[in-house]
Structure formats: C-alpha cells, structure tokens
Amino acid sequence: METSKTSTPPPGPTTTDRSQTRRPPYDPGVAAALETIGKAPVFAPLTLESITQMRQYAVPEDISALDLEQRDYTVPGYGGEPLTLTVLRRRDHVGAGPGVFNVHGGGMVMGNRMTGISLVAPWVAAHDVVAVSVEYRLAPEHPDPVPVEDCYAALCWVGENADDLQIDPARILLAGASAGGGLAAGVALLARDRGGPNLVGQFLLCPMLDDRDATVSTHQFDGLGAWDRSSNLTGWTALLGERRASDDVSIYAAPARALDLSGLPPTYLDVGSAEVFRDETVAYASKLWEGGVAAELHVWPGGTHGWEAFIPGSVMAHTATAARESWVTRLLQAAAKEPTQ
Template structure:
C-alpha cells in the first residue's frame, strides 16, 4: 500500500498510470530485450555519438562503449563513465542518450556509457568486470581520448548506480585507478531489501519487491538476502567505506531503494566520505524518466549536473 505520509508528488500523479507494477521474470526480460531494438537514439544538439569496442576483461568478449563528444571540448577535460540501469537484467546504453548527452554538452566533458553483460546469463562478476574494463580503458587511453586520467568520475542509475558504487569500492582496493566522484541515482545497493516484510509504502511503482528478488537472484546466482554474498557484488554489505570517492546520492521517498540509499549515504558520511543526499518527497523509481517534463524532474536532473560540475571543477 502507498505510504500515506509520503503521497505521490503532485507533479508526478499524472505519470503514475505509466508507472506499471510489473513483476520481472525470464519471459518478460526476454521480451523487453527484444523490444529494446525499438529504442531510438536521442541525440543532443551538437553532441556526436560513437560506438567503440574495447577489450573486455581477461578471457571475456570485447565490450561496447558509447562515446558522447561535446562540441569544442577542451583537451584534457574531465570525463564520466556512465552505467545504465535495468535491475542487472535489462537495458543498454542507448536508453541513457539524453542524460549522457546533457552531461557532455553542459559540462564540456566526454561521457562514455558501457554496454555491460546482463544477468542471469552473465551473473556477478561479469557486469562489474565489464565496467572496470571500460574505466581502465578510459584511464589507459586518456591521451588518445584527450581526457585527464586524474579527473574521471563514475555514475549510474538504479542497477547502474549499484554497479558504480561497487566499481568505486573495487577501484579503491585494486589501487590502479582513482575516480574522483561517484554520482548514484537511486542505486540498487542491498540484496537484503528483498527480505523485508514491510516496505513502508515504497516499491509500489516501476521497480517492485518481486522484481527486486528476481534482479538480485539473477545477478548473484543465488537466493538474495542470505548470510553472505560475494565481495563487491552487494555494495551495501561492504563494511569498510573509508577512502571512497565523494558521492552524490539521489532518491525518491517512494522508491523501493529509499531506505538502503539513505543508509548508504549516512555510512559514507560517518566515515568522512563527502556525500550529498538528495531526497525527493513523493517520487518513485525513475520518476524523472517517466515524467521528464515535470518541474520536480527537471530540477532533479539539474542538481545532478550541478553536482558533477562542482566535483569535476568544470
């Protein structure tokens, strides 16, 4: 049931009819993947888009990255690796063309979006290692890309936000690359949310508790919420969050991930990692995509741009 203390934001009520309550399963994700060919690339005026194939993780296939190049970008600019959402089971970079193009154009940075492998066919660690391969390639080819390897940010939405958080932890421990910022939009961080009986009115729209069970089961290749999980698979389970890049965490109060997002931000702050928590009252999962023309959505996106601008000093 909807939480009466957090009703749907007035500007989002008309979009609720599009916020279907669907339980994901193998048949449905297969259908969605087939229909994804209908996604039309959304170009941003002045931004050129190019698909580039890069070496994948050792023993794995090459990885496609989608590169967004703004007009007249200054050599040695900052860059962003973007990771799309989709519950670890669906999605592709093209769905992020609008936001990636906006980041590139407004900030004058290069953006690369990674087409990582999807579960359940490719469970952890394949998606995360694909993301690491993309970030490593950006770092190693900084001269060719005309970007500054010391000014790399990572970000993503939903499962992409979860992968970005895990990537921040992985890069910290591998000590080869040091991203300077992580932009986490309603990130999918904690498989233990699947074990909660009371979701306090969250998860009614778009990404539901049932879908969450399916997504985590597919990604972990085991039942979620158990006593243990593979290291780096579940960012919220990592005990030591010290030394991670500064973060921005954005979430709506009706999002299924609301509590795990707030708790992760609190834990970052508690260990001295600068973290801005942006809570949107009455907003559900991916609200700014379904209601892109609403003022609350435009403001939410503008705050993401501002957060990146401050972090990257552009």
Template sequence: MTSRHLVDPELLGLLDREDWLDLDAAALPSARARLAALTAASAAPGIAPEVVHVARGDAPPLALRIFRPPAPAATPCPAVYEIHGGGFVLGSAAMSDIANAARAIRHGCVVVSVDYRLAPEAPFPAPLEDCHAGLVWLAANAAMLAIDPARIVIVGESAGGGLAAALAMLVRDRGGPAPAGQFLTYPMLDHRTGTADDPYANPVTGEFRWNRASNRFGWAAMRGADEIAAARLPWFSPARATDLAGLPPTFIAVGALDLFLDEDMAFAALLWQAGVEVEAHVYPGAFHGFDLVAEAGVARRFRQDADRALARMLGASLHQGVATA
C-alpha cells in the first residue's frame, strides 16, 4: 500500500531527493559523508557559533556550539539546549547551526547544541550521557552565559527528540538540572517501531524519508551488544516509560504520514494522563522532515505553532520581523 496520494502536494518535490531509506551498516559511511557535505555547503548562520570543548575525565571532550542573541538583555535570558537528529547514527551539531542562530535571534535566548557521540561506535548510554553532561555544563555556567538556569528548554528533532525525552527523565531521576520544558519535533521514542513487536503497525506511515528498515538499524545501533536493564529502559526508549509524572511542559509535533506518528501521540497521551502539560500537533499530508520544504504551507504552520509554544516555555517575547528556521 502506498501513502503517496495522502502527501501534501507542496511536499511532493522532496520525495524526489536523496533520503535515508533502507539505511544499514553498509550504507552508513556514504550516508554520513553525504550529510556532512550538505552541512558544509549550507549557508552561513545568522550568528557565528562559539565552540567550547568540555573536559570530562576518562570520557572524550564534549563539543558544544553556543549562539548568543545579538542584543544581550539587561537581565539573564532564557536558554535552549538543542539535540540534533540523525537516527542516532548520523549528523552533527553543526547541521542545526542555521536553525539555532535563528532561535537565538527570534527568541532573544542563548542556544547551546551538543555534539554527542553517535552509534554504533558509541551505543547507549554514551549519547545520552553526552547530552546529560552538556546540560549540566550549561546550568553550571549560567552566570558566565548570562542565562536564567530556571528557563532552560530542551529541544530535539527526530532521534534528538528521543534523546531530549530521555534526558528529561534522566535529570528528573537524578535530581536535576530541571528543564523548563521539552520541545520534541517528530521524536524517535519507541525501539519497537518497525519490528515484529511493533504495537502500532500503521499501514500509511513510514513510507517516505525514514522507514521501518532504517528505524530498525538506528535502534539496533543504539542498543549495541548489551541488554538494557528494565530500570534503564525509559532512558533508552522513552515510549516504554511507566512513570511520566514530574516531567516538564511538553510540545510534540509530527506529520500524519511520519513513521513516528503513533508512538508520538501515544507518548503525548501518557504525559497527559500523568498530569503533564502537553501541546501536541499532527500535520496532515506531512512525512518525516516535512519542514525542510520551508515554503510549504504546512511547514509555515508548524513554524508558527513552534514559535509560539517555544516562546511560552522560555517565558520570552518573540522578536517580530525576524525569519525563523
């Protein structure tokens, strides 16, 4: 069964471009090289990032990319902590530079993005621990960065959204630093999706851009050779959590044709049932990565919804007239 007839007509052109369908170990090096080349060829961001390397004892230094608003406020400003996507196996913090610079300008906030280690070379829990170390550094250096540590919002896209959701649970369980919100764009939350144990098996999702085969590979790479203990399963696969109480206000956005539609909406429902404030959006005709077609009406609606929600979480005013990414 094909879902092409359900695709928003303004998005059809993206389906003719290269994507990451049927990603596996053999295809991974070339996929990484293509994505690195696309990142290198991207336009310069509106603000040049400052790159810091955080020493961590036996662990390798952690690279963080910092974007400061062009007009610093008289009082500490809010902060965004961004975690990039890539199925746990692709990408880098640099590929979010344009979007993160735009966030800093638009919201008058400091944005810090984390260059976490990728699977399969560094499976769970290494990527999550990298994300945790970066958030701890951000909160500990609030005075130097002129931010309010009580107004840090965790932002993640796709696999980065899954890591953001896991990080929110991890810091809750470890006792901080507590984020003011979690902002999840088509997050990758459930390791069962696309497997024989898939609890959703929606016939009209996952045909385009990120499919079941790629999803199985990404999760297998993240799992590595070790079994995941039951107590740590929510930090690995957030959809498997049974206790979502005490998590911060949450924004979730996903396309109606995205492979992650059902797991994202199920996660939103569990958050609501746990008494967590949730804003959830499903965009008709949209598949994974639909917002790359920036001029499409559905992508514009997503950006408007996302801007308003992020401003509320940050407790900041939008700087009108500045384009967002």
C-alpha cells in the first residue's frame, strides 16, 4: 500500500493560539441560518458513538422534477463484495455520451448513493450526460481501504460496461462533495497510478482530503459550523483507526499527502472561507498547479461547509452555481472536440 512516505507535510502553519481567536466571519445569511438550526441533532458534533444515530437523519433528495430514467445495478466492489450503483439518464438519451461518476458525502461514515445527488442530476438534464452514483461501504464497519477501493472498483466496472450504460469510456468526469470529494480525489490517483479508466476531469466540492487536521482552518472551526474539527476527527478516526495522522496512511485514503499530482485530469475545487476544509483544499489546488494540472479554485467568502444549502436564494449561491455550471460546460465542450481512443 502506498503510504505517507510519498506524502507532503501538512499544509500551512500548525500554531493554534491566534487561529482559535481569529477566523473569517460567516456570511450574514450563513450566520443566521447556523444560529437557527444550530441546536438541531443533525448538526451536533459527530462522535464514534453517535454515528448510528446520525445515519438516521439522511433525507432523500427529490429530483423527480427532472424526470430522469433511473436504474440500479449490482456490481463487484473491493474483494468482489456486491455494491449497488444507480444510473441516471435522460429519457431521450441516445448513443454514447459523457459520463459522470458520483461519490456521495457523509464524513466517510454516513450517506448513500442518493445523498447529494442533486449536485449531478441537473447535469444529466442539461448536458445529456449519464450519471452513475456508487453505494460504497462505510467506516467504521468497513475501514480504509474499503471505501476508496469500492469506488475505484465501481469506476472500473463502469469503464468495462460503458457500451451498455451508453457512456463514452474516454469521457468520464469524477464528482464528489465533502467525503465524496476526498474519495473522488483518491479514485483519480488510483486511476492514474493503475492505468484505470480515462477521466476528463474531477469536480471536488469542499473535499475531505487530509487526515492530519493540522491546518489553521481546522483549528479555527473547532466547535463551529456545520462540520467542525471534532466531527472531522471522528470521520477520519472511523476510517483509519489508530493510523490516523501517522506515517502509515495511503495517499489514496488522504490525497493531501500526495507529493506528486501530475498526470491528473482538469480539476474544479470549491470551498468556503469559513470552514474546516478551506486550507487543505487551497493547498491541493496549489499542488495540482505545481504538477501542471489545469485547476480552477473558488473560495466563497463566509461560507461554512455546505453553505449554499443554508442560503439557496442568495446572490452568492447563484454565483457559485453559475461558476460550477460554467466549468462543467467548458469541460464537456472541450472533451467533445477531442478524438476518443
């Protein structure tokens, strides 16, 4: 297993005295929303003991207005264990077009393949892509490397069965939010290093990349926000156990540890300025640029983790949606002009 022997030191300063008293302010709308919902159980800090209870708060997302065709498949995951995939396509879809491989969030310990599906479902409707969302196995019952290897095995199955899925295997976009963003980044590294399916891009929304939790932003938002430092430590501990923050962690489990990000596809990164994942996302973007990768980074001022769900009608939320849509549109247009292999 590739471990942190080929990894980079934690990004940014580790001193916490000033960072615990100074932090970027929340957007006023975000602050008001956090104040209103802060006492709801779903926003309580996650602990290893509360994982089972917190899983009960998963709410299915309603995408029925898009009127998409939905099919489920059972495919082999890591070690041959069965996984469920959901495939979404437009009802008028014909031929092989781009595919989106979606990895759901949930701190490595919660969620299912339909969690956060509203991120990619509109791309199916707007761009006639075929979206595939994977139900990977969760920690702590299934610790690393199971989640990322499940996702990679499912991606390989998609590549091998692209014709039946009506996907062009040379035009697959990886997408994920939060833990799903971290897993998507790990899958991209696996595909690069193992010669896996061709990826035209990776879309990483507030990705969970670094198990070491040593950045300024993770200390700034300890006990604050929708996903704070203590919850993040719980997620990583569930995934890695006693290996968390040690030298025995794979770059595929914690992509922020990778020294070399060359050879990865064009990448979109998106994070709030007032959340735990800010600094590791910014550092990952810099490492991508260092490796010669085309990367686009957006840091939304005053945004907590998943901030757009709190202020969906705001100018900033509309601006973020437009930026994401612009990147996806440009990526797919560029991919359509390149000859497939």
